[in-house]
Amino acid sequence: MSELPLILVTNDDGIFSPGISYLAKIASTFGRVVVVAPDKPQSGMGHAITINSTLRIQKTSHHNAEKEFACSGTPVDCVKMAVNHILKKRPDLVLSGINHGSNSSINVIYSGTMSAAIEGALEGTPSIGFSLCDYSIEADFAQAGKFIAGIIAESLKNKLPKGVCLNVNIPKLKEEDIKGIKVVRQARANWVERFEERKDPYGREYYWLTGEFVNFEPESNDTDEWALANGYISVVPTQSDLTAHQVLTTLKHFETL
Amino acid sequence: MSELPLILVTNDDGIFSPGISYLAKIASTFGRVVVVAPDKPQSGMGHAITINSTLRIQKTSHHNAEKEFACSGTPVDCVKMAVNHILKKRPDLVLSGINHGSNSSINVIYSGTMSAAIEGALEGTPSIGFSLCDYSIEADFAQAGKFIAGIIAESLKNKLPKGVCLNVNIPKLKEEDIKGIKVVRQARANWVERFEERKDPYGREYYWLTGEFVNFEPESNDTDEWALANGYISVVPTQSDLTAHQVLTTLKHFETL
Numbered sequence: 001m002s003e004l005p006l007i008l009v010t011n012d013d014g015i016f017s018p019g020i021s022y023l024a025k026i027a028s029t030f031g032r033v034v035v036v037a038p039d040k041p042q043s044g045m046g047h048a049i050t051i052n053s054t055l056r057i058q059k060t061s062h063h064n065a066e067k068e069f070a071c072s073g074t075p076v077d078c079v080k081m082a083v084n085h086i087l088k089k090r091p092d093l094v095l096s097g098i099n100h101g102s103n104s105s106i107n108v109i110y111s112g113t114m115s116a117a118i119e120g121a122l123e124g125t126p127s128i129g130f131s132l133c134d135y136s137i138e139a140d141f142a143q144a145g146k147f148i149a150g151i152i153a154e155s156l157k158n159k160l161p162k163g164v165c166l167n168v169n170i171p172k173l174k175e176e177d178i179k180g181i182k183v184v185r186q187a188r189a190n191w192v193e194r195f196e197e198r199k200d201p202y203g204r205e206y207y208w209l210t211g212e213f214v215n216f217e218p219e220s221n222d223t224d225e226w227a228l229a230n231g232y233i234s235v236v237p238t239q240s241d242l243t244a245h246q247v248l249t250t251l252k253h254f255e256t257l
Numbered sequence: 258m259s260e261l262p263l264i265l266v267t268n269d270d271g272i273f274s275p276g277i278s279y280l281a282k283i284a285s286t287f288g289r290v291v292v293v294a295p296d297k298p299q300s301g302m303g304h305a306i307t308i309n310s311t312l313r314i315q316k317t318s319h320h321n322a323e324k325e326f327a328c329s330g331t332p333v334d335c336v337k338m339a340v341n342h343i344l345k346k347r348p349d350l351v352l353s354g355i356n357h358g359s360n361s362s363i364n365v366i367y368s369g370t371m372s373a374a375i376e377g378a379l380e381g382t383p384s385i386g387f388s389l390c391d392y393s394i395e396a397d398f399a400q401a402g403k404f405i406a407g408i409i410a411e412s413l414k415n416k417l418p419k420g421v422c423l424n425v426n427i428p429k430l431k432e433e434d435i436k437g438i439k440v441v442r443q444a445r446a447n448w449v450e451r452f453e454e455r456k457d458p459y460g461r462e463y464y465w466l467t468g469e470f471v472n473f474e475p476e477s478n479d480t481d482e483w484a485l486a487n488g489y490i491s492v493v494p495t496q497s498d499l500t501a502h503q504v505l506t507t508l509k510h511f512e513t514l
Contacts, residue, residue, distance in 0.1 A: 041309055043308055044305060044309070045303075045305045046302075046305045046306070047367055048301060048302045048367075049301045055465075074305075081452060083450075106379065109304045109372075109499065110304055110305075150514035154510070154511060163501075164501045166511075180512065181511050182512060183508045183509050186500045188498075190379055192341075193337050193340075195312070195338060195342040204313075206311040207338070207342070209307060209308060236499075236500055239499060241442075242424075243495065244418070244421045245442065247494045248440060248442060253411070254411060254423075254438050257404065257407035257411060257438055
């Protein structure tokens with residue numbers, strides 16, 4: 001039996017996207033690779049799971065992986081399906097991405113890529129989500145290849161803290177211009193949305209969600225936004241406890257209602 | 258112009274569910290009510306948003322609200338659509354629910370109900386998600402009516418901390434058996450999943466996601482699970498910073514790669 005680590009690779013752009021091909025290729029230099037990824041783009045799906053409908057999986061063979069399945073569900077469904085149904089043993093690492101576009105700051109909660117990594121950590125497996133700040137289908141993932149490999153190697157060698165995954169965002173820069181890695185926190189930010197109204201061929205309104213990203217703390221130098229703006233790869237340790245611990249005491253007055 | 262607070266009501270079970278009817282009714286005793294909710298059930302949608310597809314809204318009139326729209330998108334889409342397109346002014350309060358079923362503990366990250374409340378808080382509005390631990394369509398929301406009204410009144414009187422919303426879960430108990438309210442943290446827990454395999458009429462496999470909830474810390478008496486199991490309504494202050502702040506220093510070694 002092989003001693004090589006078992007690595008589950010998934011994403012949210014779909015099993016045919018260039019980003020997951022590149023990630024599966026890097027992963028294969030570290031161990032046995034199993035790919036379970038959505039059969040279609042699932043960007044912006046957050047931590048959605050499929051409970052009102054059924055799921056399908058289909059064998060594919062696009063990534064030279066040990067096993068590959070396209071799944072009809074969300075990125076989180078893919079991780080659950082892989083861990084609880086497809087894999088015979090628990091994976092040693094879950095890798096998600098490489099996403100075409102940033103998942104820094106508040107984007108983490110909308111991101112299917114990061115939700116898959118968070119789900120991996122919930123399932124007890126060290127997990128990393130990778131995103132490149134370049135939406136182009138022709139984005140050059142190789143520019144950050146040595147850093148991606150380094151982060152994977154380090155995570156396999158020294159296990160990540162339990163329940164914590166990494167949110168890795170890579171600036172759109174040439175290899176020689178990437179200054180290194182910063183371990184930082186999620187910047188406080190939000191999207192200012194606009195709904196673009198259009199008319200369908202039958203005269204009825206429909207809408208496209210669009211928006212502009214606003215960093216609420218551009219001056220802070222310990223955030224992922226700062227790191228990316230300054231030529232660094234940002235690594236945010238990420239977890240799934242949403243409790244606002246700092247106000248637990250402040251809100252005790254609700255107990256007197 | 259009215260001085261009454263403007264209250265946005267949404268949910269994830271869909272605009273026709275009994276839970277949102279009850280919540281809109283209570284809300285109307287406090288101010289002007291606008292309902293923007295999904296046109297179909299959206300349970301388990303987490304923080305999903307619609308970016309690969311278009312959105313529609315349709316006027317409805319089921320809740321005697323000032324304005325009501327059924328939206329083709331997710332609960333988070335509903336909040337974004339309401340705040341950025343439908344409402345002329347920022348709401349004073351966002352209420353989500355009442356969900357048919359628990360959103361305590363780790364369920365918060367899968368929950369469309371709570372994601373709508375988190376989105377409300379992100380948009381800068383005090384927000385509360387309500388869930389009743391009873392999946393039945395005939396669940397009796399009135400048993401907790403005075404507590405729900407009390408929590409709404411208190412949140413209107415003393416604004417919630419910025420960026421923080423409340424995750425309120427109500428045990429399935431008669432009014433006289435509810436012991437009160439506990440302000441607590443999200444319990445560490447997870448789902449142990451099983452994929453139920455079936456065959457369609459054409460002989461092809463499909464799957465239903467099922468699972469069992471496991472509380473990792475049943476002995477802790479400061480969690481939402483403990484509160485609910487002991488007859489209390491749980492109130493968890495909830496926020497959207499997923500940074501695992503406690504390990505930022507531990508992981509600094511990644512910066513040397």
